[in-house]
Amino acid sequence: MKSKFFVFICIFVLISSGFCFANGQKETSADQVTLKYIYWGSPAEDAAVKQALSDFEAANPTIKVEPMYLPGDLDGSTYNAKMKALAVSNTLPDVGYFRPEEFGNYAENDYFLKLDDLMARDGMGESYLSQTWLKIKGNTYGAYTAAECQVMWYNKKVLEEAGIPIPPTDYKNAWTWDEFVSVLKKITVDSKGKHPGDATFNAKDIVRYGVSYDLWSAMYYPSVWSNGGDIIGADGKTVYIDKPETIEAFQNLADLMNVHHVMPRMSGGTNISPLTMLANNQLGFYVTGQWTLLDLGGMKDFDYGVAALPIMKKPAQIYVSGVNVVFKATKHPEEAWALQKWMMDPSKTLDLYTSGLWMPTKKSYYTDEKDLAKWLNNDVHPQGFKEAVVDSMAVAINEPIKIRNINQIWGDYLNAAVESIWIGEKTAQVALTEVAEKVRKSGLLQGSY
Amino acid sequence: MAHSKLGFNEKRQTFWGWILISPLCLGLTLWVAFPMGLSFFTSLTKWDMLSKAQFVGFKNYISIFTEDELFLKSIRNTLYFTFLSVPLQMITALAGALLLNSQVKGKRVFRTIFYLPSLIPLVVSSVMWLWLFNNQYGLINYFLHSFGINRIQWIDSKEMVIPSLTIMNVWNIGNVIIIFLAGLQGIPNDLMEAVDIDGGTYWHKFRYVMLPLLSPIILYNMIVNMIKCLQLFVEPYIMTNGGPVNSSLSFVLHIYNNAFKYGKMGTANAMAWVLFILTMGISLLIFKTSTLWTYYEGDK
Numbered sequence: 001m002k003s004k005f006f007v008f009i010c011i012f013v014l015i016s017s018g019f020c021f022a023n024g025q026k027e028t029s030a031d032q033v034t035l036k037y038i039y040w041g042s043p044a045e046d047a048a049v050k051q052a053l054s055d056f057e058a059a060n061p062t063i064k065v066e067p068m069y070l071p072g073d074l075d076g077s078t079y080n081a082k083m084k085a086l087a088v089s090n091t092l093p094d095v096g097y098f099r100p101e102e103f104g105n106y107a108e109n110d111y112f113l114k115l116d117d118l119m120a121r122d123g124m125g126e127s128y129l130s131q132t133w134l135k136i137k138g139n140t141y142g143a144y145t146a147a148e149c150q151v152m153w154y155n156k157k158v159l160e161e162a163g164i165p166i167p168p169t170d171y172k173n174a175w176t177w178d179e180f181v182s183v184l185k186k187i188t189v190d191s192k193g194k195h196p197g198d199a200t201f202n203a204k205d206i207v208r209y210g211v212s213y214d215l216w217s218a219m220y221y222p223s224v225w226s227n228g229g230d231i232i233g234a235d236g237k238t239v240y241i242d243k244p245e246t247i248e249a250f251q252n253l254a255d256l257m258n259v260h261h262v263m264p265r266m267s268g269g270t271n272i273s274p275l276t277m278l279a280n281n282q283l284g285f286y287v288t289g290q291w292t293l294l295d296l297g298g299m300k301d302f303d304y305g306v307a308a309l310p311i312m313k314k315p316a317q318i319y320v321s322g323v324n325v326v327f328k329a330t331k332h333p334e335e336a337w338a339l340q341k342w343m344m345d346p347s348k349t350l351d352l353y354t355s356g357l358w359m360p361t362k363k364s365y366y367t368d369e370k371d372l373a374k375w376l377n378n379d380v381h382p383q384g385f386k387e388a389v390v391d392s393m394a395v396a397i398n399e400p401i402k403i404r405n406i407n408q409i410w411g412d413y414l415n416a417a418v419e420s421i422w423i424g425e426k427t428a429q430v431a432l433t434e435v436a437e438k439v440r441k442s443g444l445l446q447g448s449y
Numbered sequence: 450m451a452h453s454k455l456g457f458n459e460k461r462q463t464f465w466g467w468i469l470i471s472p473l474c475l476g477l478t479l480w481v482a483f484p485m486g487l488s489f490f491t492s493l494t495k496w497d498m499l500s501k502a503q504f505v506g507f508k509n510y511i512s513i514f515t516e517d518e519l520f521l522k523s524i525r526n527t528l529y530f531t532f533l534s535v536p537l538q539m540i541t542a543l544a545g546a547l548l549l550n551s552q553v554k555g556k557r558v559f560r561t562i563f564y565l566p567s568l569i570p571l572v573v574s575s576v577m578w579l580w581l582f583n584n585q586y587g588l589i590n591y592f593l594h595s596f597g598i599n600r601i602q603w604i605d606s607k608e609m610v611i612p613s614l615t616i617m618n619v620w621n622i623g624n625v626i627i628i629f630l631a632g633l634q635g636i637p638n639d640l641m642e643a644v645d646i647d648g649g650t651y652w653h654k655f656r657y658v659m660l661p662l663l664s665p666i667i668l669y670n671m672i673v674n675m676i677k678c679l680q681l682f683v684e685p686y687i688m689t690n691g692g693p694v695n696s697s698l699s700f701v702l703h704i705y706n707n708a709f710k711y712g713k714m715g716t717a718n719a720m721a722w723v724l725f726i727l728t729m730g731i732s733l734l735i736f737k738t739s740t741l742w743t744y745y746e747g748d749k
Contacts, residue, residue, distance in 0.1 A: 007468075081709035084498045105712070109499040204600055264585065265605060272586060408711040412519065420694045425607070 031062055033332050035339055038068040038096035040079055040322070041357075044294045046071075048357055052349045056342045063335050068093055076101065080407075087111060094330040095339050097145060097322040100401040104136055104449035112141040113326040118337050128344070131319055131398060132361040136449050142325040143344060146358030148290045149317050149396055150222045151389050152310075156303040158208065158284045162187040167307035169384030171315050171392035174308035177252060184210025184262035187284035196261045203261045210262035211285040212274035213253060215422065217410050218320045218399050219287070222309060224249045225316035225397060231414070232439075236403040236448035241414070242436035249312060250421055251428035258424040265422070278304070289320065290389065293356025297380035308388040317396040346375060356380045359390070366390065405444040413439050492719040497712035509719035520720065522695055523703040524727075530611050530699065531678040534618045538674055539667065542622045546629035547655075567623030575687040578617050579604075582688075604689050607696040614684050614697065625670050632666040633659065664743040672732055679728050700724055 039049050046069050053065045070079055076099040083102070086092045092111070106112065116139060119125050125133075134142045154167060164183055168174050175183065185196045187210040194201040213219060224230060229246030232239055240246055256263040264277075275295055277283040279302050286292075287309070296304055309317070324343060326336045342348050346360045353360055353375040365371045376386060400406065417435035420426045426434075439445065492509055496502035513520045545563055549556055566574065581588050582603035590600040603613040636659060644654045682701040685691055691698035691706075701724070708717035 077706075077710050081705075084709055084712070088498050105497075106499060111499070272583070411706065411710055416692075416695050419692055423605070423607070423693050425694065 032064060033062060033335050034064045034066055035095060035330075035332060035336055036066045036068055036093035037339065038070070038093040040070045040076075040097055041291075042295055043071075044298050044355075045291070045357055048294065048352055048355055052343060052352055053339075055348065056339055059342075059348075060335075060338065063339070065339065068096065090329065092327045092329050094332065095326045095336040096324070098142065098325045100321065100323050100399060101407045103134060103142060103323050103325075104402050104404065107134075107136040107141040108449060111328055113328045113330065113333055113336075115140045115143070115326070115337075122341065124341070127363055128361050129363055129366075131396075134323060136402075142323040143340070144319075144321040144361060145324045145343070146291075146321050147319060147361050147393060147396075148321040148359060149319060149389065149393060150219060150287060150309060151290045151293070152285055152287045152307045153278065153292070153296060154285045154305050154307055155278050155281060155283065156305050158187060158281050162189075162284065164284075166305070169306065169308050169388040171308040171317070171388055171395075174315065175310045177310050177312045180310035181256070181260055181262070184256070184284065185260060186210075188260075188262045201261075206261065206264075208281065209264050209277070209283050211256065211287065212263055212277065212283055213256070214274070214288040215418075217414070218318060219289070220250070220253075220418070221318045221320075221397070221399065222316045223253060223312065225318075226309070226314060227252070227312040228314065232400065232403055232406070232409070232445070234400060234403070234448065237445050239436050239439050239445070241439065242433045245313075247428045247432050250418065250432060252312065254421045254424070254428060257422060290359060291357050293380060297356045304382060306382045306385050306388050308384075308392070315392065315395055317392040318399055319393070319396040320399040346371075350374060354378050354380065359393075402448045404446040404448060409439055409442070409444050413442065488718045488721060491714055492722055494715045496714040498714055499712070502715070505715065509715045510723070513716060513720055513723070517716075519695060519698060519703055523698045523700045526611065526696065526698055527679055527681060527700040530614060530681055531675055533611065534615045534678050535671060535674050537615060537619050538622050538625060539671060541619050542625035542629055542670070543663075543667075545622070545626045546633055547659075549626065549630050550633045563626050564623035566621050571683045572687060574617070574621070575684050578684075579688050582613055604697070605693060607693055610689060610693065610697040614681070614688075617684060618678070625674065628666060628670060629663070632663050636662050661744040665745055668735070668739050668743050672735055675731060675735070676728055679724065679731075 037049075037053060039045075041049065049069075050067055053067055057063060057065055070082060079099055080102055083099070083106075087106070098106070115133075119133075119140065128143070129147065131147075132144050133140045134144065152167075159167075164186060167183075187208065188196055188206060189208050190202045190205045191207050192200070192202070192205075196203075213223075221231070224246050227245045227249040229243050229249050230240035231246070232241070257265055264274075264283075274283060274286050274288070275292060278286045279299055285307065296302070309315070324340055326333065326340055330336045344361060346353050346362055346365050352358050353365075360366070360375060362371075365375060372386075375381075376390075403409075413435050417426075417431045421428050421431050491502070493504060493506055494502040495505050495509070545559075549560055549563070553559070569577075580586075584590060584600060584602055584605050587603070589603070594600055602609060604610050640658050640662075641654055644658060649657070680701050681699040682705065685697045685699045685702045686705070689697045691702055700720070704717045704720045704724070707713045707720065
């Protein structure tokens with residue numbers, strides 16, 4: 001009898017403590033609003049965003065923001081997986097970053113708040129670049145977080161040592177591809193001081209490389225477009241991967257690694273970050289996304305510059321960025337919209353722009369001299385940034401995120417094909433012609449959103 | 450004195466028996482049986498987790514065999530890894546256990562060294578091996594280079610990526626060695642002395658005494674290891690993302706990609722069931738043929 005009594009006491013205690021715990025979750029004050037803001041990025045971006053969020057809290061005492069930080073992953077697969085889990089379990093955050101390639105899918109399934117009325121009420125439509133707002137079927141569901149693009153940084157000391165003059169910064173008059181390759185050969189050197197093309201050059205013993213390109217989908221587009229090629233048409237149905245211009249662009253990039261040996265081979269997983277290599281004088285040029293300026297600017301005593309992207313046939317640029325959305329399931333749409341507006345307003349979050357993380361989406365910060373100086377005139381932004389990067393946005397084409405199934409087309413087909421070109425297993429001609437056929441037959445070309 | 454009704458004592462014992470195993474039953478139902486059933490039902494649908502699920506019957510199962518090239522490739526990669534890893538692990542672990550069983554100096558030190566790797570979480574050791582295997586700056590290539598041997602492309606080359614993952618796996622055999630060691634120490638000494646009396650060498654001891662008595666343990670380790678190897682996920686996910694060119698795309702990584710990257714939950718669940726059947730098939734095969742070579746004490 002005693003043991004039975006004891007067991008029942010234990011069960012009772014467990015159940016009642018469960019109730020107490022559940023009750024303790026209620027919000028303590030009625031008018032305090034808590035928003036969850038989800039975002040990704042490097043540790044430096046994490047710090048910058050947290051600062052912006054706490055500035056918002058200071059300006060809005062009744063709103064508390066809980067940051068949900070996901071460490072940066074380049075192709076977004078971790079972020080997408082987490083987002084799906086949150087969506088299915090109905091625990092989505094209120095507002096935050098969203099992966100551009102999944103945007104159309106979620107917008108169609110009604111996960112985002114329609115922003116048109118809020119925009120009209122607050123007069124936001126005109127003051128922002130028209131490319132900023134993302135519409136699906138005529139309704140605005142999100143805004144690009146920033147006007148990001150591709151840039152080419154260089155290490156001043158490495159170029160000096162190799163005897164290279166200051167690279168051109170005018171995006172319309174950059175180096176041609178051949179000029180670029182010959183410069184890279186002068187920079188690339190093995191442990192005995194030999195350059196590619198010298199008789200005794202040892203490609204397995206290179207101590208300093210000419211360039212490194214970030215090799216993921218968005219980073220290929222500028223090179224492909226510069227050569228007059230494309231991947232998939234905006235209609236989401238025409239495949240241009242096997243166009244001769246596209247093939248030539250990919251072969252040019254691959255040759256940097258396998259023929260000219262001026263670019264290190266990067267494996268599928270992570271490797272030594274090219275940023276580290278650049279700072280350690282092991283790399284001359286680094287072609288990457290504009291947001292890496294945040295990390296570059298944070299490095300002490302590192303003298304870097306910006307150069308105009310090399311031109312294959314014509315200048316090209318990509319408009320790539322994460323998307324800022326307000327989730328429809330939010331319980332506080334007004335407050336969430338206020339936070340969204342805050343994060344989009346350079347006057348409130350100037351640090352995010354002066355530090356080099358973002359380029360503004362507000363028109364005046366490009367057209368008005370005073371506003372332009374506010375975010376460009378500092379040590380972080382190197383000389384020539386305006387001509388090389390800001391002005392190049394005039395030819396920028398949006399990353400094609402509105403094509404249906406673009407994620408799977410890259411994941412199941414294109415990435416592997418492109419990788420086989422990088423490792424020299426197949427020529428671009430063979431690999432891209434094969435994969436173009438496979439994509440056409442895959443049934444994934446279902447148009448665009 | 451067979452009563453058909455239970456007496457009072459037996460009823461009480463049965464009642465308390467059920468109460469005490471109810472947590473386990475609940476756990477098995479909630480976290481094993483229910484998800485398995487849900488997974489099977491999901492495998493009969495097309496569901497991207499955002500919109501409603503549509504019932505498609507067994508189409509998923511058919512499509513993974515006919516339309517998905519990467520599916521067969523991932524099975525091939527996983528089987529290659531399994532059939533390379535498991536024998537290598539067994540042999541190395543057995544050798545290690547024999548070493549620890551003998552009267553070698555510094556036995557305790559060796560035991561710690563062998564067991565330490567298995568204490569490191571798999572994700573941590575994956576990142577560590579990513580550095581070790583690095584083509585340019587990795588430690589392994591550094592040592593090879595200083596001996597004048599050419600740098601080997603470990604996880605960067607299609608041919609070497611699975612052998613590299615095997616090396617990682619063999620490094621991690623602490624658990625297996627401990628189990629073998631326990632088995633070796635359970636071998637009665639008089640059997641070993643009998644071989645000595647008959648004029649046998651260490652090899653005879655190994656072949657005619659140790660191996661047969663260890664065979665149940667070898668069987669256990671083989672099955673457990675094989676199941677673990679068939680579920681290879683963490684290393685390719687962290688180190689190579691299935692590359693280069695899908696040569697390290699393991700089965701479970703492909704399932705993960707389909708489920709969370711491409712939003713094809715139905716297909717992913719179908720693949721998971723195929724993996725289940727494959728694992729069961731191989732295990733049954735090993736069990737059935739095991740009677741030919743395992744020897745349990747008390748058998749003829």
